Amino acid sequence: MQPWLHPFVSAARSDAGEWVLLCYRVPREPSTPRIAIWRKLKRLGVAQIGDGVVALPADARTREQLEWVAEDVVQAGGSAMLWTARPGTVADERRLAEQMAAARAAEYVQVRDQAVQAADGGLAALRRLRGELRHIERRDFFPPPERALARAAVEALAARAGADREPV
Template sequence: MSEDEAWLLISVSTAGAAATLRVQVWRKLRSLGALYLQQSVCVLPARDKVVREVRRLADRVRHQGGQARVLRIAFTDPAERAQIVAEMNAARDDEYGEVLERLPAFRQELETERARGRASYAEVEESEADLDRFRTWLGKIATRDYFDAEGGAAARQAVAEAAAELETFEAEAMSIEAPAEPGPARPARRLRAVDEQ
């Protein structure tokens, strides 16, 4: 069975285990991009990294008093597989959409600071931290975007445009806070008198 055909069917029960285990399981499976078919049962593509992470999670669940079952499966109906992929892509597109919804506020903040004449190193530093959060968020979504959801390209482009806008803002801040030093003074040219030839 090829990597594109193999899937993991994951069933987890944390009944009888510490309450925190349920949250850990939910967070881990969500971070991997699991698609829930029903409560406590989800699927993920059987990519190498995913298989390792799910095995570790299942071991942790068992060691902490829960139950976990991980089965390698293949869809026999291509339409069913296509539906699962479409649902996973829709979930990623929703996440990419959140990035796109929040980026205008980042760009507006730059414009507001520019309009106030507050292009400064402190503002650049704060905005860089915000942009790093967007990049990290985008990277996490991309990690679980197994089937190249359509929204990914638009989100990556929007983050790149925000980065370019921040570069421009930084250049403005630098020109205000550290204006270019004048070059060395040039010696005055002596003008020759017309009759000196």
């Protein structure tokens, strides 16, 4: 296990935590609803367990978010079921959390790189990167070390742009 992983899946735990699973199937045609659902799931930061099966750590917010997506699936003529489940082992849960953390890490690296490249991008670039960072943090259930690096790069950009008094 990565030492930075969230306490939700810490090495000290002997049992796996609860997850909300959405099992869904969307008709291939028309493709617009299918793509919209895929984008919503991506914005939520779900872990892809299999074809038509995604998961998020269970809490009231994630359950409600997946309920909304399930309604969208049904409205698009598909089928959806929401489940609350526990992985069979803590190791399975760690793999799932690591998959999610790796996806967020890649997003944070992009933000960091853009902040470094936008050395003279001014306030517009700063606002865009701050917004992007907030969106990533909303779906970041297992913060990787890259999160701090991205925040530092955006803060450095703010200092260069003279806007370092505004919070990241």
